[in-house]
Amino acid sequence: MIPAKRIHTVEEYYFSRKLREVRGLVNAGKNIINLGIGSPDLQPPSIVVDALEESLNDEMAHKYQSYQGIPELRNAIADFYQKNYQVTLNAETEVLPLMGSKEGIMHISMAYLDEGDEVLIANPSYPTYTSVTKLLGAIPRYYDLHAANDWLPNLDELEKQDLSKVKFMWVNYPHMPTGAKATKTFFEKLIVFAKKHQILIINDNPYSFILNEHPLSILAIDGAKEVALELNSLSKSFNMAGWRTGMVMGKAEHIQHVLKVKSNMDSGMFYGIQKGAIKALSSSKEWFSQLNTIYEKRRKLVWEVATKLQCTFDKETAGMFVWAKLPSDNTLTSEQFVDKLLYEKSVFITPGSIFGTQGEGYVRFSLCVSEEKIKEVINRIA
Structure with a gap:
């Protein structure tokens, strides 16, 4: 074949x-x-494992779950963002739990990319951004990062390019693999750039609590929800990589587009994992x-x-x-x-x-x- x-x-x-x-x-x-x-x-925190074990006897434990996750999980994510990033989210419409943020990369791409669309991808960056873009017939447009510029995009250089076919742009701060941190000032400039060129920004943000005293979400920037989504995960912050628990947050309209794809790709996250995630998100600093x-x-x-x-x-x-x-x-x-x-x-x-x-x-x-x-x-x- x-x-x-x-x-x-x-x-x-x-x-x-x-x-x-x-x-x-x-x-x-x-x-x-x-x-x-x-x-x-x-x-992971011991309360997370305990919550998973206790959930197994719940009558809901082994049934199909909601594509949007149980309400308690969405509320826990919204509370976590409010407490740790000072970002206000509507748990019903602006939060979507994922089976790991990696699936979110595919779902977001499928929701927005047509064949021939262009995607701005950092060089260096997580290879999956490129592979998913190529699998969907879209075209990667690489922007180089340099140590001399603290591994941040040079937006002035990007402004000189033809961006008319660019649909969205991947950013990832704290950055993998370099560990570089973004600043609020940079994110503010990035949002202005995105609005000017009608580009959707996706910040992949799973490392913000590891050796970082000042966690920052792009959604904390005024006006960011209009042009930005953020992926996050419990994999690194709570030692739950194998649990495959993540989330995407942003404007309700954007989340609804992603949900259309996701609801055709899986049948909901296992109930016990959701209960464990709720406990993890309630952890103290x-x-x-x-x-x-x-x-x-x-x-x-x-x-x-x-x-x-x-x-x-x-x-x-x-x-x-x-x-x-x-x-x-x-x-x-x-x-x-x-x-x-x-x-x-x-x-x-x-x-x-x-x-x-x-x-x-x-x-x-x-x-x-x-x-x-x-x-x-x-x-x-x-």
Whole structure:
């Protein structure tokens, strides 16, 4: 059977391919330490697991669920945004729970993109923005990010381009992979830009509570709801990556378009997961304080790893990664550098090139590894 033409527009995800290689090394007896993947190794709040267990005896637990999630979950999301971002949301019309924010990338794209439409995508950025755009027959338009500009878009440069075919623009702050943080001033300029060119902005915001004292939502900007959506997730903030629990927020009209797609793609989120998510969202700020204490210790150790590899890095970043520039005298590509470390030291990190051409010359270290393992990496490199 001949597959659809769209399948030829994308390649197998790097981590899908590379982790098979890593598993092969493990099966061959290598003790691989994985500093590549941003999958939290810590446990969710205990009240979350308790809520899931308790929900299993509820008469609603095993039935089809609402495509919009139970009202209590939407209310919890709205309350969370009010408490932590000072953003007021109508829980009935401006909040849509998702099975992870990754599905939101597809749903939003399907709701807005026609074949031939253009999408502004950061270089470097999360590869899924590009793959989904290509799968739908739309055209990625990359805008380069530079360390010299704090990894923020140069809106003045974008203004000089023909943007007439651009439907929307992906932004992601705190930024993955660099950890750069946006400012309120930048978001204000971005909203003005979006209104001028009638471009929908989508901010993907799952890292705002990790090693970041001032969480910021684009929806906190005056007038943002007219031209912006925000994706968020419980994966990183509450160590619930495998639960696949996320949300998209914005103007009711935009949410309704996304719901049209979503309601044809699934039959609602499992009830127990929704009950657990409600408990997570009600957590106090003490939860984030405890979480960040652990990540702070790990980050300092990862800085040691990067330093021993003669890499340089910015300490004023957020999120669960360290983004590091390869040594000035390095002659290897980022993938070659990663492979050399993998096969010589049994340590896996992520090459920056998988996030775009602007990522070449960089590598990314994950903080989702225990202090003991990071110390072992330091010993191996030494």
